[in-house]
Structure formats: structure tokens, C-alpha cells
Amino acid sequence: MSLKLGLVGLGKIARDQHLPAIAATPGLKLAAIASRHATLPDLPGFNDIDSLLAGADLDAITLCTPPQGRFDQAVSALKAGRHLMLEKPPGMTVTEVEALAALARQKGVTLFTTWHSREAAAVEPARTWLSGRRIDSVRVIWKEDVRHWHPGQAWIWEPGGLGVFDPGINALSIVTHILPDAVFVTGASLEFPANRAAPIAASVQMRMNAAPIEAEFDWRQTGPQTWDIEVQTDAGLLRLSKGGSEMWLDDQPQLVEEDSEYRSLYRRFVDLVAGGRSEVDLAPLRLVADAFLLARRIEVDAFEDDA
Numbered sequence: 142m143s144l145k146l147g148l149v150g151l152g153k154i155a156r157d158q159h160l161p162a163i164a165a166t167p168g169l170k171l172a173a174i175a176s177r178h179a180t181l182p183d184l185p186g187f188n189d190i191d192s193l194l195a196g197a198d199l200d201a202i203t204l205c206t207p208p209q210g211r212f213d214q215a216v217s218a219l220k221a222g223r224h225l226m227l228e229k230p231p232g233m234t235v236t237e238v239e240a241l242a243a244l245a246r247q248k249g250v251t252l253f254t255t256w257h258s259r260e261a262a263a264v265e266p267a268r269t270w271l272s273g274r275r276i277d278s279v280r281v282i283w284k285e286d287v288r289h290w291h292p293g294q295a296w297i298w299e300p301g302g303l304g305v306f307d308p309g310i311n312a313l314s315i316v317t318h319i320l321p322d323a324v325f326v327t328g329a330s331l332e333f334p335a336n337r338a339a340p341i342a343a344s345v346q347m348r349m350n351a352a353p354i355e356a357e358f359d360w361r362q363t364g365p366q367t368w369d370i371e372v373q374t375d376a377g378l379l380r381l382s383k384g385g386s387e388m389w390l391d392d393q394p395q396l397v398e399e400d401s402e403y404r405s406l407y408r409r410f411v412d413l414v415a416g417g418r419s420e421v422d423l424a425p426l427r428l429v430a431d432a433f434l435l436a437r438r439i440e441v442d443a444f445e446d447d448a
Contacts, residue, residue: 143170144224144414147197149190149214150205151176154228158257159205162403168411173197190214194221201251201414204228207296208303212237219244224251224414226406230310230426231255233301242421252419253410256314260405261385262397267372268319270390275375276320276349281356283312284367287341293446297339304339306429309358315370315385316354317424324349326428329436334444341444345432 146169148155160181163171173185175193180186187193190202194217201224204211208230215232218225219241231254232238238254245252258264285308287297296302303310317324326347331340341361347354368384380389388395413420 143168144200144411145170145172145198147173147175147193147199147202147223148205149175149193149202150207150228151179151181152205155205158403159203159228162407163203165404166407166411168415169407172199190217194218194223199223201225201410203410207294208233209296209299209301212241215241216244219248219250219252222248222250224253224410226253226255226410229254229256229314230303230307230429231421231423232426235423235426235430238421238423238426242419245419245421249417251410251414251417252421253406253413254421254423255406255410256311256318256422256425257402257406258311258314258385259318260400260402261315261381262400263381263388263395264315264319264385266395266397267379267381267385267388270379270388271319271372271374272321276352277373277375278352279316279320279347279349279354279373280371281312281316281354281358282367282369282371283309284357284359284362286363286366287360288446298337300338302339303429304333304337305341305343305358305360306432308360309343309356310425310429311384312356312358312368312370313425313428315381316356317422317428319370319372319381320349322349324354324424324428326431326435329432330439331433331436332439332441334442335440336443336445341441343432343436345428347428 175187202218203226205228328346330344332342342359345356370381372379377391386400
């Protein structure tokens with residue numbers, strides 16, 4: 142028997158990642174969508190989540206909408222007794238997601254806060270290799286071109302949209318997964334364009350025990366993109382590159398399997414529902430929240446999408 146799934150939000154990430162992953166996941170059937178501006182052939186379409194819940198026979202919902210406004214959508218799904226999967230980030234605030242976790246427990250349904258970058262091919266091998274080794278330092282370099290990856294998406298520049306932390310939280314999701322102990326923010330500086338409410342670049346200082354962690358996030362990089370994490374240990378240097386899809390030990394490439402990020406997430410969702418469990422990990426979102434709390438604000442030149 143397949144879970145009948147409703148997808149809310151049919152933007153770029155839903156079309157590029159969610160739809161193929163859903164189609165490839167045993168035990169899952171896309172039964173309907175909700176989108177204000179788009180439809181799919183041969184599937185019932187609704188304008189919003191409330192009409193979707195009222196008009197379609199569904200077991201579960203996956204939310205692929207921007208974080209602003211997602212809390213109310215999630216509450217509607219959980220109150221209707223539907224299992225729920227959330228695209229990252231799981232909400233605008235930590236408090237929102239904690240409230241959703243409590244509601245899911247009350248309703249006896251599954252809540253899954255996903256971190257797709259943790260499913261990149263080299264992340265689990267890196268976590269295994271680092272286990273039991275002394276961590277001396279960590280460096281994160283996560284720089285990309287916002288005009289390429291988020292063309293015309295105004296919500297990312299608004300409060301709650303996270304700005305450069307929208308991709309940066311992917312790096313933090315990997316760091317908090319591969320390191321054996323808790324990570325703490327100790328300082329940060331955030332660069333805000335003069336015409337925007339969210340940062341375009343950030344420098345974040347963290348630590349795990351005595352090991353310093355330095356992270357640099359920037360949305361202004363053109364040409365080749367940089368998504369690297371370097372961990373210096375007592376056994377040498379481990380480097381994850383290309384967003385966690387490649388692993389190097391002292392500059393020697395390591396053999397890893399092919400990426401299957403979103404397919405792995407949907408398989409996990411099916412397993413969680415079958416087992417009557419939830420998975421709610423807020424560590425990456427907490428680090429972003431702490432960075433905003435501790436940061437020095439720096440105003441930089443205005444940014445325009447079409448420049």
C-alpha cells in the first residue's frame with residue numbers, strides 16, 4: 142500500500158528535486174498538488190493547502206514553500222491528521238518548529254524536518270571516518286551566485302528568508318552531522334545590502350569543544366561555485382567538496398557512492414511513517430539563529446537581481 146502524498150508548492154526545487162524523488166520512491170504516490178500559479182497534468186490541483194486537505198484523499202503532505210507562512214500550512218496539515226515532511230529550513234524560527242513537533246506528538250503523526258545536504262554521497266563516509274579521531278579545526282567555505290540559484294525570488298531577502306544562510310544552512314547541517322559533539326556559535330559578522338533585510342554574506346565563528354570552526358558564506362561568487370568543508374584531525378585533513386558529494390583525505394580522492402539526496406529523504410519519510418516515528422533536528426537552524434543574535438551588522442552596497 143502506498144502513502145498518498147500531497148505536495149504544496151511547485152517552484153524550482155519541487156520540480157527539480159521533489160517530483161523525481163517522489164516518483165522513484167516505493168511506497169509513495171503523488172496524489173495531488175497545491176500551488177497558486179502552477180499545475181501538473183493528470184493530477185488534481187488546488188490553490189492552497191486548506192482546499193487541498195478538504196478536496197483530496199491524502200495520508201501525508203510535503204511542504205516545498207518558502208519558510209515565511211509555512212508554519213500555518215504545517216499546522217493545517219498536522220491538525221488534519223496528515224504526516225508531514227518539511228523542506229529545509231523547517232521554519233522561520235526555532236520556536237515555530239518546536240510547536241510543530243509538539244502538535245505532531247499530540248496528533249500521533251510523523252513530522253520530518255529534512256536536511257538534504259546530509260544525504261550527499263560523502264557525508265556519511267566522512268562522519269564514519271571522523272568518529273574517534275581528534276578534531277583540531279574546521280573550515281567552511283560556502284560561496285555561490287544568488288542570481289543563478291535564486292533568480293527573482295524576493296522572499297529570500299525578507300525577514301525569515303535567511304538570505305545567504307539559505308544555502309549556508311546546508312553546510313551547517315553537514316557540520317552538525319559529521320562532528321561528534323555539539324557546535325556553538327561564538328561570534329559572527331553579517332553583511333546586509335543597503336536595500337535588503339537579509340544578509341548577502343556572513344562570517345561565523347564557532348567551536349566544538351576546543352576546536353575552532355570558521356565559516357564563510359557569500360552569495361556574490363560568480364564562475365565556479367565553492368561548497369567545501371575542511372576538517373583538520375590528528376590523522377590528517379578531511380575535505381568534503383561539491384556540497385558533500387566528494388571526499389578527500391590529505392588530497393587523495395575517496396571512492397563514494399552516487400548522490401541520492403532527495404530520494405534518500407523520501408525513503409526515510411516512508412520508513413518514519415511506517416514506524417510511527419518523527420525526526421526533528423533543529424541544530425542547523427539554532428546555529429543560524431545564534432549567528433543572528435551574536436552578529437555585528439555591516440551595511441554593504443545595494444544588491445539588484447538584474448544587475
